[in-house]
Amino acid sequence: MxxxxxxxxxxxxxxxxxxxxxxxxxxxxxxxxxxxxxxxxxxxxxxxxxxxxxxxGAATERLSAGAAEQNRRGMVADTLAHWCDLIGVPVYFAIYRDGEIDVVSVADTVGNPAVEEWADFRETGHAHAIGQCLLAQLDDEARRNHLDRHPVRSLTPNTVRDDRTLLRRLDALGRMSPVVEQQEYALGTVCAAIPVTVGTTAATMAISVPSSQAYRLKPATRLLQEETGKLLRTLAFSISI
Known part of the structure:
Protein backbone atom coordinates (compact mmCIF):
# COMPACT_ATOMS: atom_id res chain seq x y z
CA MET A 1 0.00 0.00 0.00
CA GLY A 57 -7.29 8.80 -12.83
CA ALA A 58 -10.88 9.45 -11.78
CA ALA A 59 -10.63 7.22 -8.70
CA THR A 60 -7.87 9.44 -7.34
CA GLU A 61 -10.06 12.49 -7.83
CA ARG A 62 -12.86 10.77 -5.88
CA LEU A 63 -10.34 9.88 -3.19
CA SER A 64 -9.27 13.51 -2.97
CA ALA A 65 -12.89 14.67 -2.87
CA GLY A 66 -13.60 12.22 -0.08
CA ALA A 67 -10.64 13.48 1.92
CA ALA A 68 -11.76 17.08 1.37
CA GLU A 69 -15.28 16.21 2.52
CA GLN A 70 -13.92 14.51 5.62
CA ASN A 71 -11.79 17.56 6.32
CA ARG A 72 -14.79 19.89 6.01
CA ARG A 73 -16.84 17.71 8.34
CA GLY A 74 -13.94 17.76 10.79
CA MET A 75 -13.90 21.57 10.66
CA VAL A 76 -17.61 21.69 11.49
CA ALA A 77 -17.26 19.16 14.31
CA ASP A 78 -14.35 21.07 15.84
CA THR A 79 -16.24 24.37 15.62
CA LEU A 80 -19.35 22.90 17.26
CA ALA A 81 -17.28 21.26 20.00
CA HIS A 82 -15.67 24.66 20.73
CA TRP A 83 -19.06 26.35 20.98
CA CYS A 84 -20.45 23.52 23.11
CA ASP A 85 -17.64 24.06 25.62
CA LEU A 86 -17.89 27.86 25.45
CA ILE A 87 -21.67 28.14 25.80
CA GLY A 88 -22.22 25.04 27.92
CA VAL A 89 -25.07 23.59 25.83
CA PRO A 90 -25.41 21.03 23.02
CA VAL A 91 -24.91 22.63 19.59
CA TYR A 92 -26.36 21.39 16.28
CA PHE A 93 -25.62 22.29 12.65
CA ALA A 94 -28.17 21.35 10.00
CA ILE A 95 -28.93 22.18 6.37
CA TYR A 96 -31.86 21.70 4.02
CA ARG A 97 -30.54 19.57 1.17
CA ASP A 98 -32.37 17.77 -1.65
CA GLY A 99 -35.72 18.43 -0.02
CA GLU A 100 -34.75 16.96 3.35
CA ILE A 101 -33.55 18.15 6.76
CA ASP A 102 -29.97 16.98 7.26
CA VAL A 103 -28.42 17.31 10.71
CA VAL A 104 -24.77 17.48 9.66
CA SER A 105 -23.12 17.52 13.08
CA VAL A 106 -23.91 17.62 16.80
CA ALA A 107 -21.64 18.47 19.73
CA ASP A 108 -22.57 17.63 23.30
CA THR A 109 -21.05 16.47 26.58
CA VAL A 110 -21.97 14.03 29.32
CA GLY A 111 -23.19 16.92 31.44
CA ASN A 112 -25.06 18.57 28.56
CA PRO A 113 -26.40 15.77 26.34
CA ALA A 114 -28.07 16.39 22.99
CA VAL A 115 -31.76 15.73 22.49
CA GLU A 116 -32.44 12.05 21.87
CA GLU A 117 -33.72 11.55 18.32
CA TRP A 118 -36.69 9.45 19.33
CA ALA A 119 -38.63 10.50 16.20
CA ASP A 120 -36.76 10.97 12.91
CA PHE A 121 -35.62 14.61 12.67
CA ARG A 122 -36.17 14.52 8.89
CA GLU A 123 -39.85 13.65 9.29
CA THR A 124 -40.64 15.92 12.23
CA GLY A 125 -39.32 19.29 11.10
CA HIS A 126 -42.60 20.92 12.10
CA ALA A 127 -41.94 20.04 15.74
CA HIS A 128 -38.36 21.11 16.43
CA ALA A 129 -36.48 24.39 16.21
CA ILE A 130 -34.03 23.07 13.60
CA GLY A 131 -36.82 22.10 11.22
CA GLN A 132 -38.88 25.23 11.79
CA CYS A 133 -35.85 27.44 11.19
CA LEU A 134 -35.02 25.65 7.94
CA LEU A 135 -38.62 25.64 6.71
CA ALA A 136 -38.92 29.36 7.49
CA GLN A 137 -36.12 30.01 4.99
CA LEU A 138 -37.90 28.21 2.15
CA ASP A 139 -40.48 29.66 -0.22
CA ASP A 140 -44.13 28.73 0.13
CA GLU A 141 -44.04 26.05 -2.57
CA ALA A 142 -41.03 24.31 -1.04
CA ARG A 143 -42.64 24.36 2.40
CA ARG A 144 -45.88 22.82 1.14
CA ASN A 145 -43.94 20.22 -0.81
CA HIS A 146 -42.08 19.28 2.36
CA LEU A 147 -45.28 19.02 4.39
CA ASP A 148 -46.90 16.88 1.69
CA ARG A 149 -44.08 14.38 2.21
CA HIS A 150 -43.78 14.82 5.97
CA PRO A 151 -47.22 15.78 7.34
CA VAL A 152 -47.68 17.53 10.65
CA ARG A 153 -48.35 15.12 13.50
CA SER A 154 -48.53 15.53 17.27
CA LEU A 155 -45.45 14.46 19.19
CA THR A 156 -46.26 16.19 22.47
CA PRO A 157 -49.22 18.24 23.77
CA ASN A 158 -47.31 21.35 22.64
CA THR A 159 -46.77 20.32 19.01
CA VAL A 160 -48.37 22.49 16.33
CA ARG A 161 -51.65 20.85 15.33
CA ASP A 162 -51.96 21.31 11.58
CA ASP A 163 -50.24 22.53 8.41
CA ARG A 164 -52.18 25.80 8.29
CA THR A 165 -51.14 26.81 11.81
CA LEU A 166 -47.53 25.91 11.10
CA LEU A 167 -47.45 27.87 7.84
CA ARG A 168 -48.90 30.94 9.57
CA ARG A 169 -46.23 30.67 12.23
CA LEU A 170 -43.46 30.37 9.64
CA ASP A 171 -44.78 33.38 7.72
CA ALA A 172 -44.82 35.42 10.92
CA LEU A 173 -41.24 34.41 11.78
CA GLY A 174 -39.57 35.70 8.66
CA ARG A 175 -36.64 34.03 6.89
CA MET A 176 -33.83 35.31 9.12
CA SER A 177 -35.42 35.29 12.57
CA PRO A 178 -34.34 33.00 15.42
CA VAL A 179 -36.77 30.23 16.32
CA VAL A 180 -37.64 29.08 19.84
CA GLU A 181 -39.40 25.77 20.42
CA GLN A 182 -40.93 24.91 23.80
CA GLN A 183 -41.26 21.15 24.33
CA GLU A 184 -42.85 20.57 20.92
CA TYR A 185 -40.50 17.75 19.93
CA ALA A 186 -39.67 16.30 23.35
CA LEU A 187 -41.14 16.99 26.77
CA GLY A 188 -38.58 18.43 29.14
CA THR A 189 -36.54 20.17 26.41
CA VAL A 190 -36.58 23.66 24.93
CA CYS A 191 -34.59 24.61 21.83
CA ALA A 192 -33.55 27.62 19.78
CA ALA A 193 -32.23 27.87 16.24
CA ILE A 194 -30.70 30.70 14.25
CA PRO A 195 -30.69 30.84 10.43
CA VAL A 196 -27.48 30.65 8.43
CA THR A 197 -28.22 31.27 4.76
CA VAL A 198 -25.56 31.30 2.05
CA GLY A 199 -26.79 31.76 -1.49
CA THR A 200 -29.79 29.49 -1.99
CA THR A 201 -28.85 27.02 0.75
CA ALA A 202 -30.80 27.11 4.02
CA ALA A 203 -28.85 26.19 7.13
CA THR A 204 -29.17 26.60 10.86
CA MET A 205 -27.27 26.48 14.11
CA ALA A 206 -29.29 25.31 17.11
CA ILE A 207 -29.00 24.67 20.83
CA SER A 208 -31.10 22.84 23.43
CA VAL A 209 -31.46 22.96 27.21
CA PRO A 210 -33.69 21.17 29.72
CA SER A 211 -36.99 22.98 30.22
CA SER A 212 -36.05 23.47 33.88
CA GLN A 213 -33.19 25.67 32.60
CA ALA A 214 -35.20 27.60 30.04
CA TYR A 215 -33.76 30.84 31.44
CA ARG A 216 -30.42 29.88 29.83
CA LEU A 217 -31.85 29.71 26.33
CA LYS A 218 -31.94 33.43 25.49
CA PRO A 219 -28.39 34.34 26.60
CA ALA A 220 -27.02 31.14 25.06
CA THR A 221 -28.73 31.93 21.76
CA ARG A 222 -27.32 35.45 21.79
CA LEU A 223 -23.81 34.10 22.36
CA LEU A 224 -24.25 31.53 19.60
CA GLN A 225 -25.28 34.31 17.20
CA GLU A 226 -22.14 36.26 18.06
CA GLU A 227 -19.89 33.23 17.58
CA THR A 228 -21.60 32.21 14.33
CA GLY A 229 -21.06 35.69 12.95
CA LYS A 230 -17.34 35.39 13.62
CA LEU A 231 -17.05 32.08 11.75
CA LEU A 232 -19.68 32.49 9.05
CA ARG A 233 -17.07 31.92 6.31
CA THR A 234 -16.15 28.53 7.79
CA LEU A 235 -19.79 27.50 7.98
CA ALA A 236 -20.48 28.73 4.46
CA PHE A 237 -17.61 26.62 3.17
CA SER A 238 -18.95 23.63 5.07
CA ILE A 239 -22.48 23.92 3.66
CA SER A 240 -21.18 22.34 0.48
CA ILE A 241 -20.71 19.02 2.31
Whole structure:
Protein backbone atom coordinates (compact mmCIF):
# COMPACT_ATOMS: atom_id res chain seq x y z
CA MET A 1 0.00 0.00 0.00
CA UNK A 2 2.78 2.44 0.90
CA UNK A 3 4.62 1.69 -2.34
CA UNK A 4 1.46 2.33 -4.37
CA UNK A 5 0.93 5.61 -2.54
CA UNK A 6 4.49 6.66 -3.39
CA UNK A 7 3.73 6.06 -7.06
CA UNK A 8 0.53 8.10 -6.82
CA UNK A 9 2.39 10.92 -5.09
CA UNK A 10 5.02 10.87 -7.82
CA UNK A 11 2.34 10.91 -10.54
CA UNK A 12 0.60 13.83 -8.84
CA UNK A 13 3.69 16.00 -9.41
CA UNK A 14 3.38 15.50 -13.19
CA UNK A 15 0.03 16.89 -14.39
CA UNK A 16 0.96 16.06 -17.99
CA UNK A 17 1.95 12.52 -17.03
CA UNK A 18 5.22 10.65 -16.60
CA UNK A 19 6.57 7.31 -17.92
CA UNK A 20 6.88 4.24 -15.73
CA UNK A 21 10.66 4.48 -15.43
CA UNK A 22 10.52 8.03 -14.13
CA UNK A 23 7.77 7.25 -11.61
CA UNK A 24 9.68 4.18 -10.41
CA UNK A 25 12.81 6.27 -9.91
CA UNK A 26 11.00 9.05 -8.06
CA UNK A 27 9.14 6.56 -5.87
CA UNK A 28 12.34 4.68 -5.09
CA UNK A 29 11.05 1.37 -6.48
CA UNK A 30 12.55 -1.35 -8.62
CA UNK A 31 11.19 -1.16 -12.14
CA UNK A 32 9.50 -4.62 -12.11
CA UNK A 33 7.72 -3.73 -8.84
CA UNK A 34 6.68 -0.37 -10.24
CA UNK A 35 5.31 -1.97 -13.41
CA UNK A 36 3.21 -4.38 -11.37
CA UNK A 37 1.80 -1.62 -9.15
CA UNK A 38 1.19 0.72 -12.08
CA UNK A 39 -0.84 -1.96 -13.87
CA UNK A 40 -2.93 -2.47 -10.73
CA UNK A 41 -3.44 1.25 -10.19
CA UNK A 42 -4.41 1.66 -13.83
CA UNK A 43 -6.89 -1.22 -13.60
CA UNK A 44 -8.47 0.26 -10.44
CA UNK A 45 -8.77 3.70 -12.03
CA UNK A 46 -6.30 5.50 -9.77
CA UNK A 47 -3.99 6.06 -12.74
CA UNK A 48 -4.68 6.31 -16.45
CA UNK A 49 -2.18 5.44 -19.17
CA UNK A 50 -2.12 7.83 -22.10
CA UNK A 51 0.46 7.75 -24.92
CA UNK A 52 3.06 5.96 -22.83
CA UNK A 53 2.72 8.09 -19.69
CA UNK A 54 0.66 7.73 -16.51
CA UNK A 55 -1.66 10.46 -15.24
CA UNK A 56 -3.97 10.55 -12.23
CA GLY A 57 -7.29 8.80 -12.83
CA ALA A 58 -10.88 9.45 -11.78
CA ALA A 59 -10.63 7.22 -8.70
CA THR A 60 -7.87 9.44 -7.34
CA GLU A 61 -10.06 12.49 -7.83
CA ARG A 62 -12.86 10.77 -5.88
CA LEU A 63 -10.34 9.88 -3.19
CA SER A 64 -9.27 13.51 -2.97
CA ALA A 65 -12.89 14.67 -2.87
CA GLY A 66 -13.60 12.22 -0.08
CA ALA A 67 -10.64 13.48 1.92
CA ALA A 68 -11.76 17.08 1.37
CA GLU A 69 -15.28 16.21 2.52
CA GLN A 70 -13.92 14.51 5.62
CA ASN A 71 -11.79 17.56 6.32
CA ARG A 72 -14.79 19.89 6.01
CA ARG A 73 -16.84 17.71 8.34
CA GLY A 74 -13.94 17.76 10.79
CA MET A 75 -13.90 21.57 10.66
CA VAL A 76 -17.61 21.69 11.49
CA ALA A 77 -17.26 19.16 14.31
CA ASP A 78 -14.35 21.07 15.84
CA THR A 79 -16.24 24.37 15.62
CA LEU A 80 -19.35 22.90 17.26
CA ALA A 81 -17.28 21.26 20.00
CA HIS A 82 -15.67 24.66 20.73
CA TRP A 83 -19.06 26.35 20.98
CA CYS A 84 -20.45 23.52 23.11
CA ASP A 85 -17.64 24.06 25.62
CA LEU A 86 -17.89 27.86 25.45
CA ILE A 87 -21.67 28.14 25.80
CA GLY A 88 -22.22 25.04 27.92
CA VAL A 89 -25.07 23.59 25.83
CA PRO A 90 -25.41 21.03 23.02
CA VAL A 91 -24.91 22.63 19.59
CA TYR A 92 -26.36 21.39 16.28
CA PHE A 93 -25.62 22.29 12.65
CA ALA A 94 -28.17 21.35 10.00
CA ILE A 95 -28.93 22.18 6.37
CA TYR A 96 -31.86 21.70 4.02
CA ARG A 97 -30.54 19.57 1.17
CA ASP A 98 -32.37 17.77 -1.65
CA GLY A 99 -35.72 18.43 -0.02
CA GLU A 100 -34.75 16.96 3.35
CA ILE A 101 -33.55 18.15 6.76
CA ASP A 102 -29.97 16.98 7.26
CA VAL A 103 -28.42 17.31 10.71
CA VAL A 104 -24.77 17.48 9.66
CA SER A 105 -23.12 17.52 13.08
CA VAL A 106 -23.91 17.62 16.80
CA ALA A 107 -21.64 18.47 19.73
CA ASP A 108 -22.57 17.63 23.30
CA THR A 109 -21.05 16.47 26.58
CA VAL A 110 -21.97 14.03 29.32
CA GLY A 111 -23.19 16.92 31.44
CA ASN A 112 -25.06 18.57 28.56
CA PRO A 113 -26.40 15.77 26.34
CA ALA A 114 -28.07 16.39 22.99
CA VAL A 115 -31.76 15.73 22.49
CA GLU A 116 -32.44 12.05 21.87
CA GLU A 117 -33.72 11.55 18.32
CA TRP A 118 -36.69 9.45 19.33
CA ALA A 119 -38.63 10.50 16.20
CA ASP A 120 -36.76 10.97 12.91
CA PHE A 121 -35.62 14.61 12.67
CA ARG A 122 -36.17 14.52 8.89
CA GLU A 123 -39.85 13.65 9.29
CA THR A 124 -40.64 15.92 12.23
CA GLY A 125 -39.32 19.29 11.10
CA HIS A 126 -42.60 20.92 12.10
CA ALA A 127 -41.94 20.04 15.74
CA HIS A 128 -38.36 21.11 16.43
CA ALA A 129 -36.48 24.39 16.21
CA ILE A 130 -34.03 23.07 13.60
CA GLY A 131 -36.82 22.10 11.22
CA GLN A 132 -38.88 25.23 11.79
CA CYS A 133 -35.85 27.44 11.19
CA LEU A 134 -35.02 25.65 7.94
CA LEU A 135 -38.62 25.64 6.71
CA ALA A 136 -38.92 29.36 7.49
CA GLN A 137 -36.12 30.01 4.99
CA LEU A 138 -37.90 28.21 2.15
CA ASP A 139 -40.48 29.66 -0.22
CA ASP A 140 -44.13 28.73 0.13
CA GLU A 141 -44.04 26.05 -2.57
CA ALA A 142 -41.03 24.31 -1.04
CA ARG A 143 -42.64 24.36 2.40
CA ARG A 144 -45.88 22.82 1.14
CA ASN A 145 -43.94 20.22 -0.81
CA HIS A 146 -42.08 19.28 2.36
CA LEU A 147 -45.28 19.02 4.39
CA ASP A 148 -46.90 16.88 1.69
CA ARG A 149 -44.08 14.38 2.21
CA HIS A 150 -43.78 14.82 5.97
CA PRO A 151 -47.22 15.78 7.34
CA VAL A 152 -47.68 17.53 10.65
CA ARG A 153 -48.35 15.12 13.50
CA SER A 154 -48.53 15.53 17.27
CA LEU A 155 -45.45 14.46 19.19
CA THR A 156 -46.26 16.19 22.47
CA PRO A 157 -49.22 18.24 23.77
CA ASN A 158 -47.31 21.35 22.64
CA THR A 159 -46.77 20.32 19.01
CA VAL A 160 -48.37 22.49 16.33
CA ARG A 161 -51.65 20.85 15.33
CA ASP A 162 -51.96 21.31 11.58
CA ASP A 163 -50.24 22.53 8.41
CA ARG A 164 -52.18 25.80 8.29
CA THR A 165 -51.14 26.81 11.81
CA LEU A 166 -47.53 25.91 11.10
CA LEU A 167 -47.45 27.87 7.84
CA ARG A 168 -48.90 30.94 9.57
CA ARG A 169 -46.23 30.67 12.23
CA LEU A 170 -43.46 30.37 9.64
CA ASP A 171 -44.78 33.38 7.72
CA ALA A 172 -44.82 35.42 10.92
CA LEU A 173 -41.24 34.41 11.78
CA GLY A 174 -39.57 35.70 8.66
CA ARG A 175 -36.64 34.03 6.89
CA MET A 176 -33.83 35.31 9.12
CA SER A 177 -35.42 35.29 12.57
CA PRO A 178 -34.34 33.00 15.42
CA VAL A 179 -36.77 30.23 16.32
CA VAL A 180 -37.64 29.08 19.84
CA GLU A 181 -39.40 25.77 20.42
CA GLN A 182 -40.93 24.91 23.80
CA GLN A 183 -41.26 21.15 24.33
CA GLU A 184 -42.85 20.57 20.92
CA TYR A 185 -40.50 17.75 19.93
CA ALA A 186 -39.67 16.30 23.35
CA LEU A 187 -41.14 16.99 26.77
CA GLY A 188 -38.58 18.43 29.14
CA THR A 189 -36.54 20.17 26.41
CA VAL A 190 -36.58 23.66 24.93
CA CYS A 191 -34.59 24.61 21.83
CA ALA A 192 -33.55 27.62 19.78
CA ALA A 193 -32.23 27.87 16.24
CA ILE A 194 -30.70 30.70 14.25
CA PRO A 195 -30.69 30.84 10.43
CA VAL A 196 -27.48 30.65 8.43
CA THR A 197 -28.22 31.27 4.76
CA VAL A 198 -25.56 31.30 2.05
CA GLY A 199 -26.79 31.76 -1.49
CA THR A 200 -29.79 29.49 -1.99
CA THR A 201 -28.85 27.02 0.75
CA ALA A 202 -30.80 27.11 4.02
CA ALA A 203 -28.85 26.19 7.13
CA THR A 204 -29.17 26.60 10.86
CA MET A 205 -27.27 26.48 14.11
CA ALA A 206 -29.29 25.31 17.11
CA ILE A 207 -29.00 24.67 20.83
CA SER A 208 -31.10 22.84 23.43
CA VAL A 209 -31.46 22.96 27.21
CA PRO A 210 -33.69 21.17 29.72
CA SER A 211 -36.99 22.98 30.22
CA SER A 212 -36.05 23.47 33.88
CA GLN A 213 -33.19 25.67 32.60
CA ALA A 214 -35.20 27.60 30.04
CA TYR A 215 -33.76 30.84 31.44
CA ARG A 216 -30.42 29.88 29.83
CA LEU A 217 -31.85 29.71 26.33
CA LYS A 218 -31.94 33.43 25.49
CA PRO A 219 -28.39 34.34 26.60
CA ALA A 220 -27.02 31.14 25.06
CA THR A 221 -28.73 31.93 21.76
CA ARG A 222 -27.32 35.45 21.79
CA LEU A 223 -23.81 34.10 22.36
CA LEU A 224 -24.25 31.53 19.60
CA GLN A 225 -25.28 34.31 17.20
CA GLU A 226 -22.14 36.26 18.06
CA GLU A 227 -19.89 33.23 17.58
CA THR A 228 -21.60 32.21 14.33
CA GLY A 229 -21.06 35.69 12.95
CA LYS A 230 -17.34 35.39 13.62
CA LEU A 231 -17.05 32.08 11.75
CA LEU A 232 -19.68 32.49 9.05
CA ARG A 233 -17.07 31.92 6.31
CA THR A 234 -16.15 28.53 7.79
CA LEU A 235 -19.79 27.50 7.98
CA ALA A 236 -20.48 28.73 4.46
CA PHE A 237 -17.61 26.62 3.17
CA SER A 238 -18.95 23.63 5.07
CA ILE A 239 -22.48 23.92 3.66
CA SER A 240 -21.18 22.34 0.48
CA ILE A 241 -20.71 19.02 2.31
Missing amino acids: QRAMRLLEAAATHPAGAPAKQLAREAGLALPTAYHLLRTLNHEGYLRREKGVFVL
